[in-house]
Amino acid sequence: MTGRERMRAVMTGGTPDRVPVMCQLALGHYFLNAGLDAIDIWHDTEAFAEALVTLQRRYGFDGILVNLPGRDPDWRSAIDAVEAEPDDPATRRIRWRDGRVTIAPPDETPWVVAANGSSTRPAFDDVDPDGLLYVEPHDLSGAKYPFSWGFDGEPAPLDPDRFFPKWHTDTLLRVRARVPDVSVHAEVFSPFSQLMELCDHESVLMALVLDPERVDAALSRLAEGASRLAVLWAGTDCDAILVSSAFVGGGLISREDYARFELPHLRRIVRAVHEARPGLPVYVHTCGALGDRLDLVAESGVSGIDTLDPPPLGDVELEDAFREVGDRLFLKGNLDPVGTLLEGTVDDVRTAGYQRLAAARGHGGYILSTACSVPSHAPPENIMALRGIVDESHA
């Protein structure tokens, strides 16, 4: 089987020839290990596509998550200057012509501040739900309200047919063309993630208690945008769509709030994808403690769950998850990205990996992967060990 066929089998209830392996890598890991300039990887469609494929090949992954959108091909024309931080020369500052500044560390996702250095997020009360459609947290100039793309300055039109720029799918299309035999996955941010990325966190979380109807209205608008984007991805030759939803674990909100503020919108996105392209797998990535709500995730209609953070980062043991939802969902992840991949040895990775394969044996589909992203500084030999495990297990 090719990686693409193998992943397809697992995600659709079929039987793969071996357990596939595929991790999401922190963007900083690409910056440090892909052999390209970090600023180019973050800002340039071609550079990120190249970085994704380079590390997929190096680590022998069966799939690639394209976790940045395509970029405006003219992004360089908006730059005024690039300079090193005075007290930290490895970190660079990109001064844009409109005055904004990107702080670009060598090993971490860049962020944008105003000319005066501030990076204040709006309070939820200051955001009109009717002014929302989609918030792309990984836009070159970050999340903002009203939303605009890059350094264009013009608010993006709230018409769903005109909201997403023509270059939005470019990275995925370039990756697809380079690796026809590898499973290529697109990413959409859940409405709740979009709102948290846009606004002051505390104002959103308090609004769940104080003004839930307004939160519902905002999430409904953002679900419209997320559904439109998911349908846009479904129109490409991608193999799956990941819904990134980092803020709905048990460390932050209750199971009841998950049922109200996450589940209906996740269900709506899944439905939109399946109306556009029946059978296309949609799966969800949620960090932290998920153990008390796996059944609710399954109710959304997704095909699988990513992450499944184990203790001490989360509360999910893989065997328990298989027992609870393994008959309905494929599971991906559960390897501790910090204690094992970042701080452990190759032997630690092999031990933990074999434990996961043993836990998955006899259950439904499993994709060997770290729970959350592979950290920026995780040793490459630790990541390469994952492919070794599945090859040995298959032999």
Added chain:
Amino acid sequence: MDDVLEELAATIRGHGRDSHERAEELVRTALEDETTPEVILESSLVPAMADVGRRFRDREIFVPQVLVSSRAMQAALRVLEPLLTPGAFETRGHVVIGTVKGDVHDIGKNLVAMLLRGSGFVVTDLGINVPMQRFADTIEEVQPEIVGLSALLTTTMMQMESYVEEWVRLGLRGRVKVMVGGAPVTSAFARKIGADAYGRNASDAVDAALALVEAGRGGTAGERTA
């Protein structure tokens, strides 16, 4: 008077839309009844926030509810704090807290700060993206018992060790206890970098801080990184 203090505590523990306004009103009513600020704090506010912390730890309530309670607590404190007689209320201790340089995430750190204040600590919150020298300067300035470092990212988490090393180099480490926390931080990591305590979540961090100050005052609680 007791009815007012009980209602104030219930207001802090509850999550009403206008709980912050009601808490402020009730504090003023209690003061008009000639209840001292210290009694209001010790008999009503601190026990109420301790209960909020306990229910958060036991997963009876979650972050949104804690935030609403903290908002009410802060509204009450804004009225009370200027009236507290110096020395009349014994604080639990002073904590300097911040998110390390390169990290702009603050929700976990803010929660810890809120619950610490609610438990009777004085908190100096340095905010996000805080360089190690700013921590050092603040330690010199306010002489805290505890310094709390927060990080959400694995890259910035790794910097915590250099902060602790720098305070050793500057001769500050012996004067303060160090607590660490954040999504990727574990008790094993805390031990590895030489921290005195680790908070798995905000209420756990308060328990850890209480144990540290108790130990520092000759109590029985020891250092705590598990």
